[in-house]
Amino acid sequence: MSLDKILAIAGKPGLYELKTQTRSGFLAESLIDGKRLSVSIRHNVSVLSEIAIYTFTEEVPLREIFKKIYEKENGEQAINHKESKNKLEAYFSEVLPDYDEDRVYPSDMKKVIQWYNILQSKGMTDFSEPEAKEKPSDEEE
Template sequence: MNLEKILAISGKPGLYVLKVQTRTGFVAESLIDGKKITVNLKSNVSLLSEISIYTYEGEKPLTEVMQIIAKKEKNGQAISHKEDNAALTAYFKEILPDFDEERVYPSDIKKVLNWYNTLQAKGLVTDLAPAPAETAEKAPVVEEKPKKAPAAKKAKAKKEE
């Protein structure tokens, strides 16, 4: 598994795996407790594969940042996201020396480390690098077509004229 189907849902703790896409949203399974939830299209959802960290040269994809953490920790747990802000910033400086300190807040560092440790606990850290075939085939985007007004209402409107 790679980060292509891992989600962070605003207002919901932890990470989720995208299971099934439906007409009105999708079904996701929690990585923490395995419970499935339905998420509508109005929810604020982020794919981890789409998230980047600001650096002075540009942006670094979250997948690469997590690979650096995994390499440093030899695929083990990183420091806890509950450490004080100074310790978190110092740790992040070790793994990503050129991160933009003005645009990357301690809360962002906490999220990244919490997400990494969650993925590591589930044994998904070794699979963070996307396979070339998986990168080429992305899930198709389904567009909803606007609904047409029922024919009976159209006929009634004509009669009233």
């Protein structure tokens, strides 16, 4: 499953899988406990494929950071997201050495590590770029 269907909902712990659209929003299922939740359009929802982390040169997509954590941990769980601020910063420095310390807060690091661990525990470790749909070229028409 791609990160295009995985959501972070403000005020709700963990991650959710987008299940279906409804008239007033959509239905999501928690990756932690499997409970379904009706989410209205008023909720602040982020799709993981749209999130990026600041570095000094560019914004790195979350999928790239997840890939780096996956490689660093050989596919296993990362450190606990409840570790001390210093441990989180040291870990994040190993994964993304040039992250912007002024714009990436410890709370952001906690979320990234927690999200990685949730996805890893569910076997959702394919962090590759989704295949772009090919458009027919002018020559083929």
